[in-house]
Amino acid sequence: MPAQILDGKLLARQIRGELAEEVAEFVASRGVTPTLAAVLVGGDPASEVYVRNKRRDCEQVGIESRLHHLPEETSQAELLALIAELNADRSVHGILVQLPVPPQIATDVVLESIDPSKDVDAFHAENVGRIVQGQPRFLPCTPNGVIELLKRNELTTVGQHVVIVGRSDIVGKPLANMLVQRGVDATVTVCHSRTRDLPAVTRLADILVVAIGRANFVTAEMVKPGAIVVDVGINRTDEGLVGDVEFAGVSEVASWITPVPGGVGPLTRVMLLLNTLTAARAAVG
Ligand code: NAP
Numbered sequence: 001m002p003a004q005i006l007d008g009k010l011l012a013r014q015i016r017g018e019l020a021e022e023v024a025e026f027v028a029s030r031g032v033t034p035t036l037a038a039v040l041v042g043g044d045p046a047s048e049v050y051v052r053n054k055r056r057d058c059e060q061v062g063i064e065s066r067l068h069h070l071p072e073e074t075s076q077a078e079l080l081a082l083i084a085e086l087n088a089d090r091s092v093h094g095i096l097v098q099l100p101v102p103p104q105i106a107t108d109v110v111l112e113s114i115d116p117s118k119d120v121d122a123f124h125a126e127n128v129g130r131i132v133q134g135q136p137r138f139l140p141c142t143p144n145g146v147i148e149l150l151k152r153n154e155l156t157t158v159g160q161h162v163v164i165v166g167r168s169d170i171v172g173k174p175l176a177n178m179l180v181q182r183g184v185d186a187t188v189t190v191c192h193s194r195t196r197d198l199p200a201v202t203r204l205a206d207i208l209v210v211a212i213g214r215a216n217f218v219t220a221e222m223v224k225p226g227a228i229v230v231d232v233g234i235n236r237t238d239e240g241l242v243g244d245v246e247f248a249g250v251s252e253v254a255s256w257i258t259p260v261p262g263g264v265g266p267l268t269r270v271m272l273l274l275n276t277l278t279a280a281r282a283a284v285g
Helices: 008-030 045-061 076-088 107-113 125-132 141-152 172-179 198-202 264-284
Strands: 035-041 064-070 094-097 161-165 187-191 207-210 228-231 235-237 240-242
Touching: 008 045, 008 141, 008 264, 035 045, 035 076, 035 264, 045 064, 045 264, 064 076, 076 094, 076 107, 094 264, 125 172, 141 172, 141 228, 141 264, 161 172, 161 198, 172 187, 187 198
Parallel strands: 035 064, 035 094, 161 187, 161 207, 207 228
Antiparallel strands: 235 240
C-alpha cells in the first residue's frame, strides 16, 4: 500500500489560522503589534523569494514585517551597525538575517550580533545552548517543523529510532538535540558524508529524516518497510523542485512520507511566525 502523505501545506494553513487568532488577541490586549525585521543583503534571487514569502506569511497572521534590503557590496561593519539599531529598537521583536550573506561578511559574526531575545531563527550560540539544555527560548524553524508535522499527525517519537541524514547547524544538529529531550524521547542516530555503509544505517530507522541537499538520493532500498520518511531537502532540477528522497519508489515502502514541495517547507515558514509572537510576548509581558 502506498505511503500516507504528511501534508505540510494543509497543516501550515491550519497553524497560520491558529496564530492569526493568537496575534489578534495579543494586539487587542497589549496594544502592540508583533514585528519582524527581515534583513536581506544583495540580490540573490532565491533569497529574495524566501524573504518575500516570509513577509507575506507575516501579513496573513497580522505580524508586521519590515524589510531592510542592503546592497551586495555592504560591509560587515555596515550590517552590524544595522543589527545594533534593530537590537535597540523596542518596536522590533524579531530579527532575521537571510542567509547566505555575501562573502565579505562572516555569517557567524553576524548571527552572534543579534540580541538572543530577538533571534527568531534560534541560530545564536546562547539559543543553541538553551536547546541542548532542554530550556529553549525559541525552537529552530525547520527542526520544529519536522517535529510538529509528526506530532500533529499523531506519530509518536517516544522510543522510536530516528535516523537523521545531514548534520548541518540549521537542520540535522538542532533536530537531533530536540529529539533526545525528555518528552520527545527518541533514540537518535546522525549520519553525514563520512558515515560508513549509509544504507545499512538508514534501514534501521523507524523515522528517517533526510537533509543533505542531493536530489532523489534516498531510494527504496535504503528504507525499512513501514518507516516514516521526512524529506527536508529542496533541490532545483530541470523537472522542478524535488527532495532528497526518490518519492515514487520510497512511497511504495514507507508508511508515511512528506512530499516536496508541500512537506517540511511550509511548516518551517510557520515556525518563524510562532517565534516572532513568542519574542513579542517575552518583550511586552
Ligand atoms: P548543508 O549545510 O549543505 O549540510 C548537508 C549535510 O548533508 C552535511 O552534514 C553533509 O555531510 C551531509 N551530506 C551531504 N552529502 C551526503 C551523503 N552523500 N551522504 C551522507 N550525508 C551527506 O545542508 P542544509 O542547510 O542542512 O540543507 C539540506 C537540504 O535541506 C537542502 O536541500 C536545503 O535546501 C534543504 N532545507 C530545507 C528546509 C525546509 O524548510 N524544507 C530548510 C533548510 C534546508 P558533511 O557534514 O559530512 O559534509
